[in-house]
Amino acid sequence: MAKFQSVYPHVLPDISDWPIYKLAKDKENFIKQLEQEVLDKFVEKYGTDLEKIIAKTIYLEKKRCIETPWKIDPANEIKYWSALGKEFQSNKITENPEVLNHELLKKIINRYCEEILGDFKIKTFKFARRFLTSLFKRLFTAAADKKNLFWVSKKKLYEKIIVKGSLDKVRELSTKGTVIVVPTHLSNIDSILLGYAMDGVAGLPAFSYGAGLNLYDLELVAYFMDRLGAYKVDRRKKNPIYLETLKNMSKLTIERGVNSLFFPGGTRSRSGELESSLKMGLLGTIIEAQRSLYQNGKEDKIYIVPLTMSYNFVLEGKFLIENFLQATGREKYIKIKDQARSYRKYLSFFWKLFSASSEIYLSFAEPMDVFGHKLDNDGNSYNHLNQKIDLKEYFTINGSMLTNTQRESVYTKKLADKILESYRVTNIILASHLVAYCSFEYFQEQHPNLDIYDLVNLKIDSLRIELTEFEKIVQYTWEKLLAKADKGEAFILEKYREMRIKDMVQEGISNLGIYHDRKPLVIEKGFVQSQDYKLLYFYHNRMTHYDIHLNQKLKIKEEIIFE
DSSP: OOOOOOSSOOSSOSGGGOHHHHHHHTHHHHHHHHHHHHHHHHHHHHGGGHHHHHHHHHHHHHHHHHHSOOTTSOTTHHHHHHHHHHHHHHHTTSSOHHHHHHHHHHHHHHHHHHHHOOOOOHHHHHHHHHHHHHHHHHHHHHHHOTTOTTOOOSOOGGGTEEEEESHHHHHHHTTTSEEEEEEOOOOTTHHHHHHHHHHHTSOOOOOEEEEEGGGGGSHHHHHHHHTTTEEEEOTTOOSHHHHHHHHHHHHHHHHTTOOEEOOTTOSOOSSSOOOOOOOHHHHHHHHHHHHHHHHTTOOOOEEEEEEEEEOSSOTTHHHHHHHHHHHHHGGGOOOOOOTTOSHHHHHHHHHHHHHSSOOEEEEEOOOBOTTSOEEOTTOOEEOTTOOEEOGGGGGEETTEEOOOHHHHHHHHHHHHHHHHHHHHHHOBOOHHHHHHHHHHHHHHHHOTTSOHHHHTTSOGGGOEEEHHHHHHHHHHHHHHHHHHHHTTSSBOOHHHHTSOHHHHHHHHHHHHTSSOSSOSOEEETTEEEOSOHHHHHHHHGGGGGGOOOHHHHHTTHHHHTOO
16 A cells, blocks of 8 residues: 555654544553542532432433434443442442442443543554555545556545635644544434544644544444544443543543544434534533643633535435424434445445545634633633733632632633534535535425425425526525625635636536436526435535525516626
8 A cells, every 4th residue: 555645744654643643542440530530529529419419310321221222332232331320229238338339330430431432542543544544545536436446546536625714724733732623414324524634634643532432333344434533422421420531531632632523413414504502511611721730830722713614415315304393393204224334335435435526525614712712822821812822811710720610611701602603604615515405495495384394205296497597586694695705704715706606506516416316406407406305405404504595586577687
């Protein structure tokens, strides 16, 4: 295999200098530290009431094993929790139940620590990234020329990954502190692509990042994720011991200077919309980590980098929108199986991606500190008056550096608001999303008395609009978006500024329909139509946050659009 080479030179060329590798070498001590910190927090918070927390955890875990078992679960899972339940019951009749409950709590924490933490070995990491490079190149070649299935094209994956925004500044700051990338989340492939892109395109040390435990059902995917810095997140587990262990693992990892990547929205966007709310738990660990560093006399700073991912088509789009409609429409929908959990689906997606003319866009926002303040290239923070500030003052009360949970929850909320604001500004508008938005808005206006659940279930020929008329609607919407971009409220690719609306419509409809068997949009005999209204709705939703309200304008279209 050819030697791996990233687009940007690596900030730290020697992998043995990477913080994530140093953490992996010290994994045993890290787990001991993590166990002790979680144990101390529970003892301090609950004291003699630990018994209730342990009882709740054992009950929920036994229930999970019965109601939502996964292939990835350990073979002895139900036996383990049943045995633990018996041990817990026997503790109640001993002379020192508190001591024994502490031991039981420590045992549970240890199990979670061992489950959550991944590993990082240089040899396997190097093999993994070379293998992915080779695999992606072969898939590209196979997609372009099916006869040459084993000829390795020189075209690399990063030629399909287009980076925009403040990457140079992110690279600079990564040498001065710890970088936390907080991306939007659309697909199960996000983790794989981001892990590869940070290494192969951005030239940054490997990130620690959370991956849903369900992805580990695929052994090959699990193999690479473990070696690209992933840690496991089991969203079935809602008990306080697991959640506290997960949060403290994130906090301690950040304190050790490991660059981290996690999806603050918590899960894939089911509706296709840009995130409108974020989970406070892991975001709060960033604030805690910064305060803890200062309390320990360190000056290390943590830098937050919002990142938006833009796809022309999403691997599991059909499943996601069905899932969303089922959750919001309840009895009108039956939940379908996630279609992205097989090797065939992954390979099919990449095949279609590489054979298409479309790309994946990563848009790096301006980095900010843990309170959302802007930064200069040296990592100094500035407030809204452009005054240099010292972050330690935010954690200080009457001259002392103190922990104040209530105050830090307010800080976390403000940080979340800043990240969401950044998403809206840096999200890259693709032609595929533009045509999906315009066509579905037109569709809604044509059926004003139907709710979304009835609308997406109409017969296929219910949407039919002349291509020339549709181009005028796209033209109107595009002018509104350009005006927003000029005010810094949207991100427009330069290639689109020079493109004719007619060509943009053709590109958007073509890219939107590449992957799916039933196309969200097609052009037939001079008319724009849809073969799948639910998918069309999914891709339409990516632009709803711009508040263009096109359907309201379409009601007076004769005056505004078709003069």
